[in-house]
Amino acid sequence: MLVYIIRRLGQGALVVSVMASVVFLAMYAVGNPVDVLAPPDASDAEKLLIARELGLDKPLWDQFFVFIGNALHGDLGKSFVYNEPTLQLILQRLPATLELAVTALTLAIAIGIPLGLYAGLKSESWFSRIVMSGSILGFSLPNFWIGMMLILLFSVQLKWLPAGGRGETVNILGVPLSFLTWDGLRHLLLPALTMSIYKAALIVRLVRAATRETVMQEYVRFARAKGLSRQRIVLVHILKNIMLPVVTVIGLEFGAILAFAVVTESVFAYPGMGKLLIDSINHLDRPVVVAYLMFTAFLFVIINFVVDLIYAVIDPRVSLVEAKG
């Protein structure tokens, strides 16, 4: 187990550092931030002054080594446009995105698993057909379109819910959380729903396919022959066995929501991490972009690790000690 964890951490560190180097060099290639940030009529002297302030007057390799050196000390630099430490900027926005991701995923699971199970068990019923056709719509409609339609209906026409932004927050252990206030929940509902529709559709299809396969298995038939209650067969024998692929997908999707909630966040003007990434790319704010992508790589590493741990819990045959690669 310990060896396993150490190996995974090593791999994670490698992924994060490769990511950092690639992004750093790629951002350098895109353009010079001074050209974007300086006033349009800035003279060469002024541009030099700005470049010096931002540490951009040095050759690329010097900049790169300074960055690596600071990163090893845990300093990922300061944002060019905000002049705040990048990690602080990201962590400031993490609660908002985390809240959104958890709410969206909870909604997706709450909708997806029961409907998928139902559609798998009674695949011929009319309700299952509706669910399955609905799921096709769910993952073929683009996210931003769903978001705009929800805004149009619930905010612009009916005026029930706010069109965007984050609601009132309360501080719990210094972390501003909005899902504990009524205003916060009202702001959270539409973006979370927008993000959950695609995930729910995905889960429905996954669960249905797995359920149909599992129902045919010998042990399910045997359980039925043994006279077990239907409830027990579904919840223990079927559900537990189909969870392995579902957990993998949920884990990956959770990471994807956290890292790339960009579209939904900009449609709803939701102050999360995704919006920070887009704004920073537009400003060529290299420190933020690099730190952000390092952070998301790190998140994916952690999530995959947790998913592996959950595997072991769900399926006793999976042993972490043997897992290689």
Add this chain to the structure above:
Amino acid sequence: MNFFKKTLLALMTAGATVGASHAQELRIGLSAEPTSADPQFFDSAPNSALAAHLFGSLVSADENRKLLPGLARSWKMLDDTTWEFKLQPKATFTSGEKLTPRDVVYSFCRIPFVQGSPGTFSDLVKTIASIDAPDDETVVIKTDKPDPILPNRLISAFIINADAFGGGKNIKFKKDGCEDFGDNPNPSDFNNPAKSVGAGPYKLAEFTPGSQIVLERNDNYWGEVPHWKRVIMKPLTNAGARVAGLIAGDVDMIEAPSVQDFERLTNSGFSVARALTPRLLYIQLDQNNDPAWKSPTVKGVDNTPMSDRRVRQAMSMAINRQAITDKIMGGLAAPAGELLPYPMFGSTKDFPVTEYDPEGAKKLLAEAGYSDGFQITLATPNDRYINADKVAQAVAQMWTRIGIKTDVDAMTAGTFFGRRNKFEFSAFLAGYGSTTGEMSEKIDALVLTRNPDKETGTLNLSHYSNPAVDELVTQAKQTVEDKNREQLLQQAAKTAMDDVALLPVYFEVRPWALRKGLTYSARSDEQTRAMSVKPDTAN
């Protein structure tokens, strides 16, 4: 079902009224977010707009860039290189402290030395040689050379409190770093409401990047106290989200609604305010006629055709400016004939806009020896100015029609500016606003011969050089008398336009949308100011 719906509705509206606007609260949806509350950190429109709420500057300007007294109640020129500013005796900071000349010196000292500044304001104070204070209400500024537009530039030079940030007791202005400067605050200090001390009509109550900025009225403000007690600014960078937020009642006014929403907004009781800005969208053409030079994106000929005035004139006549402003910009632009819209200082009333005349253009081209035309690529940024890529496409078609086969190369601003500054384009479309609101700044950057040592022609990336214009502008810069200076500038602008130094296309119009019951005196400097938003009736 009906009951359920009603309950849900009741619950939600109950929630809405709790957070709804109180009579004296104004919520604004911003199209671009101020990145810091430090007024000297970043020379950009959103940052300066926020600074105008929190800080004062010696000189302020009205909607049309007419100079008004700010923290200085009056100013005058003592001689060609000496300005005297009389401070407002009533002016105080939010800390209750009185404004003194020391605050002015401290502020101007810090401007070139702001830590980590991505867009410095150092340009504002670069001509200042010394600052003296004969008494507590007088500041005397000496400049290196005559600087008649110093007051125009000082509009953006916001004054911070020396005591609040640890300025030296005996601070003395020196060009390359002041004596006894004291502490240099970190820009992020200004984002902290407890530390942010200014002399503006509002105080900072909250600054959360990406989320919201909250301002509280400064009830002890020395000037006219604004109507709104509390102002909430929310960055809503997506235009669709902004309009939805306004219609849904989340905000009371928004910046820059998109043109296609105007009809819908006005039909449902919202109003749209517009301001003609000095932001000029222009095309520069490579005019380097050095035989060794190969113009980067010109094909089909060996030389640089645009170094011939007739070719430039033809390219200008080929552009149907009215069609561009009507069809592509939806009326949010005005065709431009020169560098600055009337009545800004140095512009000329009824300056003619080059007429659309494709036949005449073809004749001119033939006259210049290009009856077979040539090929060129028009470069443009696609994420910096409204619809710039579409405008470039239209211009390309218009040029192709007169025989100059044109491709468009649209790219992100970061790439565009870098390549443009290395002279990689033979023709490009770009925009340029104005900080001073007068001609000399604009003509200096766009038209004068590029000379890095003299810092002229910083935006002249076309190799254009006209000694007559250079001479007129140089003369104007040394002329302190307004009337004469304006005449010289008008003459310089006319000379440059007659020579088709560049092709002016249009001036941008900046829109705002407001809920019913509000009026906004739209500002030509594109800033959104809560002070200029007034309720129609008392509510």
